[in-house]
Amino acid sequence: MASNNPSVFLLMINGQIEGGNFPEYDDLYCKYCFVYGHDWAPTSGLEEGISQITSKSRLSPHKLIWNFPLEITFKSTNPSGWPQIVVSVYGPDTFGNDVVRGYGATHIPFSPGQHTKTIPMFVPESTSRLQKFTSWLMGRRPEYTDPKVVAQGEGREVTRVCSQGFVTLTFHIVTKDMKKLGYDGTPSDPSNTLSQASSTGLRPHE
Amino acid sequence: MAELHIIGQIVGASGFPQSSLFCKWGIHTGGAWRLLSGLKEGQTQVDLPQTGDMAYWSHPIDLHYTTKGLQGWPKLHLQVWHQDSFGRCQLYGYGYCHVPSSPGQHTVRCATWRPLGSWQEQLAQMFVGGGPQLRSPDLIYSGADRYRLQTEAMGTVELDLGIIMRHFDKHGVEC
Numbered sequence: 001m002a003s004n005n006p007s008v009f010l011l012m013i014n015g016q017i018e019g020g021n022f023p024e025y026d027d028l029y030c031k032y033c034f035v036y037g038h039d040w041a042p043t044s045g046l047e048e049g050i051s052q053i054t055s056k057s058r059l060s061p062h063k064l065i066w067n068f069p070l071e072i073t074f075k076s077t078n079p080s081g082w083p084q085i086v087v088s089v090y091g092p093d094t095f096g097n098d099v100v101r102g103y104g105a106t107h108i109p110f111s112p113g114q115h116t117k118t119i120p121m122f123v124p125e126s127t128s129r130l131q132k133f134t135s136w137l138m139g140r141r142p143e144y145t146d147p148k149v150v151a152q153g154e155g156r157e158v159t160r161v162c163s164q165g166f167v168t169l170t171f172h173i174v175t176k177d178m179k180k181l182g183y184d185g186t187p188s189d190p191s192n193t194l195s196q197a198s199s200t201g202l203r204p205h206e
Numbered sequence: 207m208a209e210l211h212i213i214g215q216i217v218g219a220s221g222f223p224q225s226s227l228f229c230k231w232g233i234h235t236g237g238a239w240r241l242l243s244g245l246k247e248g249q250t251q252v253d254l255p256q257t258g259d260m261a262y263w264s265h266p267i268d269l270h271y272t273t274k275g276l277q278g279w280p281k282l283h284l285q286v287w288h289q290d291s292f293g294r295c296q297l298y299g300y301g302y303c304h305v306p307s308s309p310g311q312h313t314v315r316c317a318t319w320r321p322l323g324s325w326q327e328q329l330a331q332m333f334v335g336g337g338p339q340l341r342s343p344d345l346i347y348s349g350a351d352r353y354r355l356q357t358e359a360m361g362t363v364e365l366d367l368g369i370i371m372r373h374f375d376k377h378g379v380e381c
Contacts, residue, residue: 182373185369
């Protein structure tokens, strides 16, 4: 199974979209998709998904829980274009139309182990006040034609957005053959790196 | 030849007087480094947060460098600007930080500063906005002529940078 000179390495992601924190909105569902570079290809698992619709409850009036599974494995020859997950959250407005409540994206962590990430979500802003009013009235808010734009750096300088809400994701990462190909992505002493993602690696230190 | 991957995000900024902010960023390296893929400069979107003080950009950075030497390790320099409701832009801060030199995930907090003018310029800045700017952005990350400047402190930019290194250990580099 394992070759002595591997040419590709594998990245296995098991995780979930735990839930969100949107103070002003309720009854939300989320969609996710993965964005990756030319050298990457998914080998198994689902690249996209839509979750259930969740509401805030009496017991936890601030938390929205999706508990939505993420399972995918990628193979690649090159860490450039490392996969990112793009999450878009939608919900009903006052008139009952389905509008976008936030887009967010983050890179998949690359050291093996468990990671928790909380990503900020933002929506595009209308250009003028009149447009803002008509879009509120008609239920057609500004949205991206392709949510994958959120994962790219080009062309963002002309957009204005309003950040509202956060989504929490958990990942469990396993990599294969990254070390054999010479890539070193794990810290030699985890206490040295200040990390906002909590990382409890199960691999022994080398 | 050793390779370095910088994969991460400019997360956002906080601590500035107003919060409709965007950031122009760039990476500067020495002569021994060559960029293989990725964009080495860019500009984020303008973010106006609904709640709280922190503006979030989540601007992705994905760079692949190859290098023949350790000198001129990549430096990330930033300019934080404020855009008001009329579309006018005003400088809010300059800052720079070195790209971390050990593999793994790093959270980097980059402090920023703004040049201070004379008291007449400061008074005008209070009413009309604007203010002195650097003529060339090299001064953000070099120490050469800094002694001529007087600056004031501004907010902080938060970055999430992940570093993957390849073949550094083959050349005997410990990091």
